Amino acid sequence: MTEKCGVVGVSLSGRDAARPLYYALYALQHRGQESAGIITHDGFQQHSHVEMGLVGDAFDEGDLESLAGSAGIGHVRYPTAGSLDTSCAQPFSVSFKSGSLGLSHNGNLVNADELRDKLAGKGHAFTSDGDTEVIAHDLARNLLEEDLVRAVKRTMGRIHGSYSLTISHDDTILGVRDPQGNRPLCIGELEDGYVIASESAAIDTLDGELVRDVRPGELVVLHDDGTGFDSYQLFEREHTAHCFFEHVYFARPDSVIDGQLVYEARRELGRKLWDESGVETDVVMPVPDSGRAFASGYAEAAAETTADGEPRPERDDGVEFAEGMMKNRYVGRTFIMPTQDERERAVRLKLNPIKSTVAGKTVTLIDDSIVRGTTSTQLVELLRDCGAEEVHMRIGAPPIVAPCYMGIDMATRDELIAADKSVEEIRETIEADSLAYLSTDAVAEALASDRDDLCLGCVTGEYPYDVEGEVTDRDVDRPEIDSQPMRADD
Numbered sequence: 001m002t003e004k005c006g007v008v009g010v011s012l013s014g015r016d017a018a019r020p021l022y023y024a025l026y027a028l029q030h031r032g033q034e035s036a037g038i039i040t041h042d043g044f045q046q047h048s049h050v051e052m053g054l055v056g057d058a059f060d061e062g063d064l065e066s067l068a069g070s071a072g073i074g075h076v077r078y079p080t081a082g083s084l085d086t087s088c089a090q091p092f093s094v095s096f097k098s099g100s101l102g103l104s105h106n107g108n109l110v111n112a113d114e115l116r117d118k119l120a121g122k123g124h125a126f127t128s129d130g131d132t133e134v135i136a137h138d139l140a141r142n143l144l145e146e147d148l149v150r151a152v153k154r155t156m157g158r159i160h161g162s163y164s165l166t167i168s169h170d171d172t173i174l175g176v177r178d179p180q181g182n183r184p185l186c187i188g189e190l191e192d193g194y195v196i197a198s199e200s201a202a203i204d205t206l207d208g209e210l211v212r213d214v215r216p217g218e219l220v221v222l223h224d225d226g227t228g229f230d231s232y233q234l235f236e237r238e239h240t241a242h243c244f245f246e247h248v249y250f251a252r253p254d255s256v257i258d259g260q261l262v263y264e265a266r267r268e269l270g271r272k273l274w275d276e277s278g279v280e281t282d283v284v285m286p287v288p289d290s291g292r293a294f295a296s297g298y299a300e301a302a303a304e305t306t307a308d309g310e311p312r313p314e315r316d317d318g319v320e321f322a323e324g325m326m327k328n329r330y331v332g333r334t335f336i337m338p339t340q341d342e343r344e345r346a347v348r349l350k351l352n353p354i355k356s357t358v359a360g361k362t363v364t365l366i367d368d369s370i371v372r373g374t375t376s377t378q379l380v381e382l383l384r385d386c387g388a389e390e391v392h393m394r395i396g397a398p399p400i401v402a403p404c405y406m407g408i409d410m411a412t413r414d415e416l417i418a419a420d421k422s423v424e425e426i427r428e429t430i431e432a433d434s435l436a437y438l439s440t441d442a443v444a445e446a447l448a449s450d451r452d453d454l455c456l457g458c459v460t461g462e463y464p465y466d467v468e469g470e471v472t473d474r475d476v477d478r479p480e481i482d483s484q485p486m487r488a489d490d
């Protein structure tokens with residue numbers, strides 16, 4: 001599973017934005033590794049550098065020097081299909097009669113094709129098949145007729161789906177989050193300005209302070225001189241649709257998303273996992289690195305209560321937590337494995353158990369999710385080869401039964417092991433002694449959220465957005481409210 005994008009925007013007083021944007025993109029690298037880009041504006045003209053590859057490879061000193069101006073936006077991208085070239089790399093830029101526009105997008109529109117056809121019919125020429133260009137053209141068109149806030153509101157009224165955006169309109173930087181707040185976006189204060197970013201870890205990297213999340217349906221406009229920001233609540237919905245997988249898998253554990261530290265959320269999910277399906281084994285160990293925080297919460301809960309939910313007797317040591325599996329950090333995604341047999345054995349290149357930790361023991365292996373089931377099968381086999389007497393798997397999320405249409409590169413329905421198999425059938429496939437997933441109710445409890453305020457599309461098959469051919473779990477009408485400008489400190 002891969003997150004598609006990370007976005008950032010900064011407005012500073014008196015120093016260039018390029019370097020802070022570059023550092024922030026480094027902090028967001030986990031959200032996209034295919035391309036990286038920065039657009040800045042120096043008050044007179046826009047400067048842009050967009051390149052394929054990792055942040056560290058996409059920019060050199062000369063590139064950063066050329067990105068003049070104290071305001072700008074940045075983007076890291078992971079495209080889902082096709083377009084493995086710079087035509088879909090971001091930030092996307094357009095110049096038009098009343099200025100220049102740059103756009104960084106995290107998410108996925110569900111009506112991009114329809115909107116592209118309409119705009120093409122009005123004479124707009126598109127250079128990519130990406131949905132970000134659709135937003136950019138629509139906004140540029142609206143800006144010819146209306147002020148910034150009204151133009152953004154009109155575009156938000158037309159685009160459907162998931163979007164967290166940072167936008168540069170000349171040297172004014174904006175942040176926008178879709179009315180259901182599917183993807184994260186937050187605001188931070190720096191010593192000499194403000195930053196908007198996908199995750200608060202980017203704000204930490206700049207020595208800034210997290211101010212708050214951008215609210216679903218909110219437009220944030222940073223002051224050009226870096227002294228503050230204005231907020232406009234342009235749309236309001238009864239329910240949000242935060243992607244629960246941000247907390248489970250995608251976001252950095254050191255980020256705070258929608259008011260919750262991701263690391264603590266994962267530990268809480270692990271605690272719930274013990275409460276719901278704990279099994280008494282000699283050792284509990286995480287699949288590194290994804291299962292680590294879950295396993296730590298699981299083991300902590302196991303130290304307090306038995307698997308039957310009774311208080312653990314004082315002389316009972318409970319379940320031992322062990323880092324029993326080591327990860328080879330140098331096996332990257334570009335590693336070439338020409339044959340299917342070699343691909344299937346790839347897990348042995350990536351992960352290696354510490355034999356003495358598992359030999360002769362009953363083991364619980366904790367991970368955050370099972371997508372295709374291939375890795376889980378290999379891990380169970382690996383632990384048995386190393387002498388484990390029993391191997392139990394516990395998963396810190398519900399089974400993934402359907403694809404994501406909101407900006408996550410997950411898998412097709414055919415590839416998802418849980419799409420047509422029961423939990424028992426999956427257990428048989430991966431050859432574990434037992435297998436249990438976390439319930440959706442436990443996810444909502446662990447995230448301190450109402451179930452109706454989460455997107456659970458990939459684990460329920462019911463989506464909070466109107467996806468063609470899929471079931472919608474809520475009213476998709478888009479009630480508008482009048483936009484009332486508010487000061488940031490209102």
Ligand code: SF4
Binds near residue numbers: 182455457458
């Ligand atoms: S479908 Fe799943 S991965 Fe996609 S936004 Fe919803 S919860 Fe997140």
